[in-house]
Amino acid sequence: MKAGHIDTEVARLEALRQYQILDTEPEEAYDNLAQLAAFICGTPISFVNFIDENRQWFKAKVGLDVSEMPRSVGFSYLCQEQRNVVVVPDTLADEKLAKNPVVTGYPYVRFYAGVPLITPKGDILGTLCVIDQVPKELSQKQVEALVALSRLVIDQLELRRYVTEVSQITDKLMAHEQAARAQSEAARTRITNLLESITDGFFALDKKWRFTYINGQAERLLQKKQSELLGKNIWEVFPEIIGTTFYREYHRAILEKVSVEFEEFYQPLNCWLQVHAYPAKDGLSIYFQDITERRRTVEALRESEERWQLALHGNNDGIWDWNLKTNEVFFSTRWKEMLGYKDHEVSNGWDEWIKRIHPDERDSVLQAFQDHFAKKTPFYVCEYRVQYQDGSYKWILDRGQALWDALGDIVRMVGSYTDITDRKRADEELKRQNLRSQLFAEITLKIRESLQIDEILQTTVTEVQKLLQADRVLIFRLEADGSGTVIQEAVLPGWPVILGENLLDNCFKEEYLERYRQGRVSAIEDIEAAHIQPCHREFLQQFAVRANLVVPILVRDNIWGLLLAHQCVAPRKWNNFETELLKQLANQIGIALSQAQLLEKEIQQSQELVRSNAELEQFAYVASHDLQEPLRMVTSYLQLLERRYKNQLDANADQFITYAVDGARRMQTLINDLLNYSRVSTRGQPFKLVDCDVILQQAIANLQIAIADSKAIVTHDTLPEVMADTTQLTQVFQNLIGNAIKFCQNQQPQIHIGVVKPNTNLDGESLNSIPLADEWLFWIRDNGIGLESQYAERIFIIFQRLHGRDKYPGTGIGLAICKKIIERHGGRIWVESKLGQGSTFYFTIPDRAGKQS
Numbered sequence: 001m002k003a004g005h006i007d008t009e010v011a012r013l014e015a016l017r018q019y020q021i022l023d024t025e026p027e028e029a030y031d032n033l034a035q036l037a038a039f040i041c042g043t044p045i046s047f048v049n050f051i052d053e054n055r056q057w058f059k060a061k062v063g064l065d066v067s068e069m070p071r072s073v074g075f076s077y078l079c080q081e082q083r084n085v086v087v088v089p090d091t092l093a094d095e096k097l098a099k100n101p102v103v104t105g106y107p108y109v110r111f112y113a114g115v116p117l118i119t120p121k122g123d124i125l126g127t128l129c130v131i132d133q134v135p136k137e138l139s140q141k142q143v144e145a146l147v148a149l150s151r152l153v154i155d156q157l158e159l160r161r162y163v164t165e166v167s168q169i170t171d172k173l174m175a176h177e178q179a180a181r182a183q184s185e186a187a188r189t190r191i192t193n194l195l196e197s198i199t200d201g202f203f204a205l206d207k208k209w210r211f212t213y214i215n216g217q218a219e220r221l222l223q224k225k226q227s228e229l230l231g232k233n234i235w236e237v238f239p240e241i242i243g244t245t246f247y248r249e250y251h252r253a254i255l256e257k258v259s260v261e262f263e264e265f266y267q268p269l270n271c272w273l274q275v276h277a278y279p280a281k282d283g284l285s286i287y288f289q290d291i292t293e294r295r296r297t298v299e300a301l302r303e304s305e306e307r308w309q310l311a312l313h314g315n316n317d318g319i320w321d322w323n324l325k326t327n328e329v330f331f332s333t334r335w336k337e338m339l340g341y342k343d344h345e346v347s348n349g350w351d352e353w354i355k356r357i358h359p360d361e362r363d364s365v366l367q368a369f370q371d372h373f374a375k376k377t378p379f380y381v382c383e384y385r386v387q388y389q390d391g392s393y394k395w396i397l398d399r400g401q402a403l404w405d406a407l408g409d410i411v412r413m414v415g416s417y418t419d420i421t422d423r424k425r426a427d428e429e430l431k432r433q434n435l436r437s438q439l440f441a442e443i444t445l446k447i448r449e450s451l452q453i454d455e456i457l458q459t460t461v462t463e464v465q466k467l468l469q470a471d472r473v474l475i476f477r478l479e480a481d482g483s484g485t486v487i488q489e490a491v492l493p494g495w496p497v498i499l500g501e502n503l504l505d506n507c508f509k510e511e512y513l514e515r516y517r518q519g520r521v522s523a524i525e526d527i528e529a530a531h532i533q534p535c536h537r538e539f540l541q542q543f544a545v546r547a548n549l550v551v552p553i554l555v556r557d558n559i560w561g562l563l564l565a566h567q568c569v570a571p572r573k574w575n576n577f578e579t580e581l582l583k584q585l586a587n588q589i590g591i592a593l594s595q596a597q598l599l600e601k602e603i604q605q606s607q608e609l610v611r612s613n614a615e616l617e618q619f620a621y622v623a624s625h626d627l628q629e630p631l632r633m634v635t636s637y638l639q640l641l642e643r644r645y646k647n648q649l650d651a652n653a654d655q656f657i658t659y660a661v662d663g664a665r666r667m668q669t670l671i672n673d674l675l676n677y678s679r680v681s682t683r684g685q686p687f688k689l690v691d692c693d694v695i696l697q698q699a700i701a702n703l704q705i706a707i708a709d710s711k712a713i714v715t716h717d718t719l720p721e722v723m724a725d726t727t728q729l730t731q732v733f734q735n736l737i738g739n740a741i742k743f744c745q746n747q748q749p750q751i752h753i754g755v756v757k758p759n760t761n762l763d764g765e766s767l768n769s770i771p772l773a774d775e776w777l778f779w780i781r782d783n784g785i786g787l788e789s790q791y792a793e794r795i796f797i798i799f800q801r802l803h804g805r806d807k808y809p810g811t812g813i814g815l816a817i818c819k820k821i822i823e824r825h826g827g828r829i830w831v832e833s834k835l836g837q838g839s840t841f842y843f844t845i846p847d848r849a850g851k852q853s
Contacts, residue, residue, distance in 0.1 A: 079127045209233050246275070294399070320414070465492075475562070505536060747783065784839060
């Protein structure tokens with residue numbers, strides 16, 4: 001055999017084992033496919049077989065009396081060699097095929113047609129075959145149908161593997177969903193605290209216009225309690241605003257998906273409200289404040305200069321008065337203080353104002369003035385950023401009104417500055433929280449749906465780069481020596497790409513690893529000015545880094561890697577929001593990695609458990625089988641010694657011989673029981689329709705001596721027909737009735753065997769258990785010694801005994817055999833008992849007889 005062929009065969013056998021199909025119970029889907037193949041091709045024999053190292057095992061068969069054959073027998077090898085449909089019209093026409101054992105002997109094959117069962121990856125697992133004992137030809141349509149049926153067999157195998165994989169992942173996903181829900185709740189709490197701290201009224205509406213949140217300021221302004229509003233429709237609670245600006249602007253914001261702002265008089269509360277409404281994914285967010293006083297102040301500007309002066313000194317806003325004839329602007333002391341200047345540090349020129357407006361907003365501010373001058377707007381209102389003395393920017397709400405002379409020329413404009421930086425920060429924080437929630441939701445969804453780590457990490461770096469507007473975001477997988485590899489990266493064009501590179505910073509010592517292992521976060525605002533080692537600065541400069549933020553990714557308290565954000569274009573001050581975002585994302589990544597590791601470990605353990613169980617069963621069979629012959633020899637010689645020398649030696653010798661003979665007999669019984677236990681799965685017969693009354697009578701006949709000796713009374717209901725292994729089901733009844741006789745102590749055993757299905761009249765029987773749909777519930781009730789409830793599960797474990805052998809003989813295997821047999825039949829077995837009050841053993845058998853018929 002060539003090396004390449006050996007490798008292919010090893011891969012094929014490994015693929016076969018992954019499907020876990022060998023030696024499984026018959027399944028209706030495969031049986032139906034075999035029957036359909038025989039029907040289509042008009043043959044008396046058909047089968048689905050899977051080929052392992054030494055045998056062909058039949059998963060489904062029609063007209064064939066064996067469950068497996070040696071691999072060297074038959075024609076399946078032809079399908080493997082040709083990897084295609086094989087049709088042999090007459091085996092005797094080929095000298096080589098005519099000598100095959102299946103031609104010269106059972107099942108006397110004259111016609112053969114087979115299709116290889118090829119997986120999506122190209123591995124041949126077995127064949128779908130039809131056989132006749134006379135020569136035969138197949139039409140092209142019959143051959144095509146046979147090939148189609150082979151694909152359905154493969155589809156069944158793929159479905160089997162998929163269902164197994166899905167069931168293993170589900171539990172992990174549920175645990176992670178709970179953690180994600182807790183994270184979401186924490187974020188919601190922080191947003192609530194923020195909204196409660198702002199001075200604006202705020203409420204949120206869902207897509208059906210129902211209140212979902214109202215802060216305390218909104219309660220005070222609207223004079224309504226949260227309990228009166230939450231869950232209620234705004235148009236039902238405030239019907240008087242239907243048809244007003246409130247109604248129209250709110251609908252416009254939703255329909256056009258744009259933010260709107262307006263001022264409107266609210267008649268029920270006799271006040272003016274300034275409203276900002278922002279459409280969101282789930283509805284509408286609305287900020288508003290009572291501007292009645294400001295409106296009155298603006299109105300007062302048209303009345304008299306004296307009242308203007310009073311407003312000037314009594315208002316906390318910055319006031320400005322622009323003389324358009326001279327282009328001079330009066331700025332109040334408060335206006336200058338708001339920008340960090342003293343009174344004498346700002347002149348009264350128009351340029352003093354314009355040059356401080358943020359360049360990105362300067363054109364829109366000038367356009368707002370022009371719109372008001374053209375009387376397109378009743379008032380000048382604008383929000384924009386102005387430069388503070390230290391170079392930073394503040395958000396300002398700028399409002400004013402022009403005054404026209406009799407000729408229609410603008411002569412003057414008066415207005416005020418309101419610092420809305422805090423409100424803007426709250427808005428930005430809310431937006432960031434929403435973006436962060438969306439990012440967490442997306443990552444959480446990917447974790448819950450797939451646990452595809454590469455996809456989760458790629459989503460993280462991509463979305464964080466967009467959210468933080470960083471030049472580069474990457475994930476660095478650390479090794480024990482401090483080196484590592486960049487495994488994911490999102491970087492803006494023009495900056496070095498380091499994805500896939502293996503990096504080592506010589507300054508990255510063990511103490512740094514330990515700090516990161518303890519959860520340390522590193523934020524460097526300016527690489528050039530930072531107090532870091534020169535070698536570390538040089539390491540960062542080669543990637544054009546000007547500022548960086550580093551957060552460790554921990555998996556069960558061990559450092560796995562780092563999540564990093566780089567700013568390359570200029571230094572950057574990292575704020576608390578950005579730091580917390582990366583920390584929380586690193587936690588989510590750590591959870592995903594941990595879950596993926598646990599899932600992989602669980603899959604490996606499951607596979608190992610299946611392999612171990614199979615080896616243990618094989619060991620038990622081989623060990624007990626190989627012990628039979630030497631034990632028979634020991635027993636024979638001990639019995640010969642007992643017959644020949646009994647009463648010829650002293651009393652001690654006779655006693656020793658008796659002990660040895662008894663021990664050998666008990667060992668023989670133990671080996672036989674162990675052999676029976678190991679054969680339950682491997683030597684079981686195919687299920688067929690059997691009459692349980694007949695099976696029970698056979699079990700009673702096997703126990704007739706024990707029943708006669710104990711004078712036991714055994715009664716039973718009329719028992720049904722079920723699909724079962726006759727020999728194994730007889731053994732279950734025999735073991736349970738035998739135990740009822742053995743554990744009855746000094747009274748006449750009274751044993752009753754009953755059965756019931758769901759929704760069946762019990763004729764006065766009182767049961768603590770109710771059968772499930774499509775199953776029979778059997779029970780064996782006795783008046784024996786009973787047992788304590790704490791031992792109800794232990795007695796079904798192999799070798800577990802509650803009494804010494806001197807009191808009640810036995811090996812402790814009988815009930816374990818019963819449990820294994822019932823589980824092979826797809827049922828359950830348990831006991832209900834009280835000490836001194838007898839026991840009732842229950843077991844279920846699926847009702848497949850009705851389906852079979």
